[in-house]
Amino acid sequence: MIMPTLPIVNALTIDVEDYFQVSAFAPHISRADWNSRECRVERNVNRILELLDSYQTKATFFTLGWIAERYPHLVRLIVAQGHELASHGYGHERASDQLEAVFYADIHLAKVLLEDISGGEVLGYRAPSFSIGANNLWAFDCLVRAGYRYSSSIYPIKHDHYGMPDAPRFVYQARPGLIEIPITTLRLFKRNLPSSGGGYFRLLPYALSRWMLSRVNAVDHESGVFYFHPWEIDTAQPRVAGISHKTRFRHYVNIHRMENRLKRLLTDFKWGRMDHIFLDQGNLASAEAVAPA
Numbered sequence: 400m401i402m403p404t405l406p407i408v409n410a411l412t413i414d415v416e417d418y419f420q421v422s423a424f425a426p427h428i429s430r431a432d433w434n435s436r437e438c439r440v441e442r443n444v445n446r447i448l449e450l451l452d453s454y455q456t457k458a459t460f461f462t463l464g465w466i467a468e469r470y471p472h473l474v475r476l477i478v479a480q481g482h483e484l485a486s487h488g489y490g491h492e493r494a495s496d497q498l499e500a501v502f503y504a505d506i507h508l509a510k511v512l513l514e515d516i517s518g519g520e521v522l523g524y525r526a527p528s529f530s531i532g533a534n535n536l537w538a539f540d541c542l543v544r545a546g547y548r549y550s551s552s553i554y555p556i557k558h559d560h561y562g563m564p565d566a567p568r569f570v571y572q573a574r575p576g577l578i579e580i581p582i583t584t585l586r587l588f589k590r591n592l593p594s595s596g597g598g599y600f601r602l603l604p605y606a607l608s609r610w611m612l613s614r615v616n617a618v619d620h621e622s623g624v625f626y627f628h629p630w631e632i633d634t635a636q637p638r639v640a641g642i643s644h645k646t647r648f649r650h651y652v653n654i655h656r657m658e659n660r661l662k663r664l665l666t667d668f669k670w671g672r673m674d675h676i677f678l679d680q681g682n683l684a685s686a687e688a689v690a691p692a
């Protein structure tokens with residue numbers, strides 16, 4: 400008799416930042432303006448927490464230090480509801496634009512802040528806009544020094560703003576004591592196709608996104624890492640003026656469809672927290688050291 404295999408658990412991740420902190424808006428919204436913008440993150444995270452609760456799903460929230468400082472109760476609520484709190488750095492600057500010392504200060508500050516507010520240890524980090532790649536792998540050394548145990552910062556695709564197409568597609572040991580859990584891609588026609596959330600998930604038909612993640616589970620036998628942002632479910636967010644057509648399209652496309660698509664995704668796959676999926680399986684000890692030095 401063939402025993403049915405358990406479905407693969409995929410990692411559901413949310414990058415907790417507000418709409419005005421998106422990297423593509425940086426040339427149009429100065430950092431000094433952040434304080435005067437209407438904040439929508441509290442409402443949006445509350446909606447996500449309700450949604451996850453109704454599907455009895457736990458997730459990982461990569462939270463910006465800037466947000467945690469202003470909404471400490473939101474951070475505590477995330478933890479109280481059984482989700483994993485992780486770090487998205489403090490100020491949402493691309494790691495690829497920073498000097499090593501500045502990057503270290505940012506990730507260290509975020510970890511200390513999040514741990515102070517939550518009272519628990521923060522193990523995971525995701526770089527803003529997946530900005531760790533071939534040119535700044537020193538960032539892994541900073542993450543080890545700051546006490547992180549995993550990173551989910553590399554997107555093994557070609558993209559105009561980020562990406563490291565020749566990086567491993569699945570979890571690997573980036574440094575002793577630190578694993579990298581790349582954003583999920585589907586290998587097709589000798590290329591890595593983005594298959595894990597964000598703008599691509601809004602742009603592509605849902606059936607295609609579902610098919611890609613199913614293939615990763617069925618063919619690669621690996622857990623996928625899916626990500627989205629609180630502003631992606633917010634149809635009433637203030638519109639940012641003066642941006643290019645490309646930026647406008649990428650930011651706003653199909654936002655009105657996002658919540659329903661998330662509901663289908665939560666129904667069609669099994670989901671969990673990054674630490675439960677990747678750290679509890681002994682990855683730190685067993686992951687193959689394949690990272691470029």
Ligand SMILES: [Zn+2]
Nearest residue numbers: 414416527528
């Ligand atoms: Zn971000």
